[in-house]
Amino acid sequence: MVAKFVIGIDLGTTNSALAYAALAADKPQVQVLPIPQLVAAGTVEPRTLLPSFLYLAQEHEVKARSFDLMKAKGRDFAVGELARRQSAEMPDRTVGAAKSWLGHSQVDRHQPILPWNAPAEIPKISPVTASQRYLEHLVAAWHAAVPDAPIAQQHVVLTVPASFDASARELTREAALAAGLPQSLVLLEEPQAALYAWLADEGNRWRKQLKVGDTLLVCDIGGGTTDLTLIGVADEAGELVLRRIAVGNHLLIGGDNMDLALAYRVSELFAEKGTKLDPWQSISLWHSCRTAKEALLAADAPKKHSIAVLGRGSKLIGKTVSVEVDRELVTDLLVNGFFPECDTKDRPIRRRTSGFQEIGLPFESDTAITRHIAEFLAQHGDPKTGPVQPTHLLFNGGVFKADRLRTRLVEILAGRSKKSPPRPLAGATDLDHAVARGAAAYGWSKERGSVRIRGGTARSYYVGIETSGLAIPGAPRPLRALCVVPIGMEEGTAVDVPSQEIGLVVGEPAHFRFFSSSVRKQDKPGDLLSAWDDGDVAETDSLEATLPKDDSLPDSYVPVHFQSKLTELGVFELWCVGSQKEQRWKLEFSVREDAE
């Protein structure tokens, strides 16, 4: 059966969405699919966003069949709006931010560990399974709306953070295939998807807005994460092309941090009035603070905004309390706190609070997004000319609904080049659905031929090799890193990695430590690093392969070298190729063994 649609899925940290476009149309006409979901027990309503939350039901709720969703009867969990609302009142039973856990290689992502730190008697699920549940819900919504176009036969594009490494992408893919998405699934980086949404809105006009030599900074600040990408405009055979130059590291800071910071400050104002808020009221305060943030950071913001918290019981008015919040307070807390003035030399402040750090999510200790941007632009600049100076800026994520935050970022980036401040790209007004819409638009241009962003891999990858030499008792052997994938390796290509022969033991699993870097552009396959900066190179899940015993082999080990391959779908594969016989073994991520 021939695909009729391209489907773009944004599996977000706090919200997910699905957009689609018919392949038969002359232009990509992208639409957002309404997603029926439980909004309260026994109540189903379609919404354009599916909150990425999962609520683990209590026994009596399962018995009462409160979470029946159409034909899915007797469910013991619920995803979407109901689960999001439950997260305040029953945090022990609610899974959130599963995606941030997917990208966190310090824990085993296949083990049931969420809700994190919940009491033992509460059922738990793994980050991979939670992601699968969200995707299954989107798939079911699609099948309900368009029953004659099974999703397994359509072209599906799923977005991931640009900062996800090969292992996190593989886990996302695993969850997606388990949810019924097709093998031909393509993973697309979110900031690129945002740019595709803009390109689809602009049509051919984009060629007038960007010219050769321009550099575009995509700044994507979602609920929980910040994702940075640099895209250059080049000329190839007289045609304008877009090329992804660099992506930032995974930053766990986003709009939710801002709303929480404000809610915390405002709850202090309530405390000064003698009002202590319960969890339900705290969530409604969070909601009110988001509205207050958008109102007080608007272009024509009032001086004050009243924030009220309604009484908890049925006596609503009698117990309602309110405070006046000044514009200065919000500006100081959010603009100066998250987007402080900074120049090109500023760097994020990193501190470890104590030797005993909890294994939980590695939230950024410095909330100054502008300093993270400064570091990113410096890392990818030129030693001679200094940090990258973007000529254009594309905002994505709900945070940028606040005018003041958009203008602030432009001001700070303009500080770098007084003459020509970066120009924000107009359009992309629908910040909540841009990534899903862009993913569908990308799928459409991939099938029908239209402008594409090139760039290959955003990271280089390294296999850890223990150097032979004098063993010192108690000290690990020195480790060297062999580059197997350079930055910018294109999809659909393979490289033989030149190296000395590596001996693989037969009949037992061989483990390799595995590293990646988003900044070491100079490394070529076969380069052997003996020292590196921990900030530049990060360790991820290790790789393993078990070579079956083969009687035709004279030795207990096989000399091999590496071959790396990037499939057309962007899936990374690393192979061991026997030096003597024509044999190949694929290395797999061994995420299980990495659990601590």
Place this chain on the structure above:
Amino acid sequence: MSRFLLAIQAWWRTLVNAEFGRQVAELLSGKPAAPALPAESAPFSKPEPAAQKQPEVVRRPQRSEALTLLATLQREARLVDFLKESIGEYSDAQIGAAVRDIHRDAAGVLDRLFKIRPIEAHEEGAEIQAPAEADRYRLIGTVHGAPPHRGRLVHHGWEAARCEVPEWSGNSVASQVIAPVEVELLG
């Protein structure tokens, strides 16, 4: 209209409108009109081969959409709490403080479920001509002569551009509940 759009429309109306659902069930069964029975809409199932595509006709407790709407306004905007409270004893300032939130959240519900918009685009106070087939217009004052009539716009009217009340699938015990009892466990 493309068949795809038609399919989506038919699906939504089947979801939100029991009578429409019954008619769809009849159409699909190919039988002549049968007595009204609640027909289960078919979402959230894997696509089935055409031969098995008969919608299941299941009896299940129904409740009025009006109650579901009330429950939604209570859940999201605390509207029932507000209207049931006696406000005589409170100062205007205290009522005002609560009303901002209720107003914002209830308006959000109306926008989302009904997409309410003015019927008449002119400014109120302007002189306009009411169309001849004036079903959506109400003429007041001295009406004589044949339409169309001219007059001063007093109220621009409202209409719903959609109607998507949530679907309720709970059991009969809960069917009259607008807001459940809440009990916080101690310890």
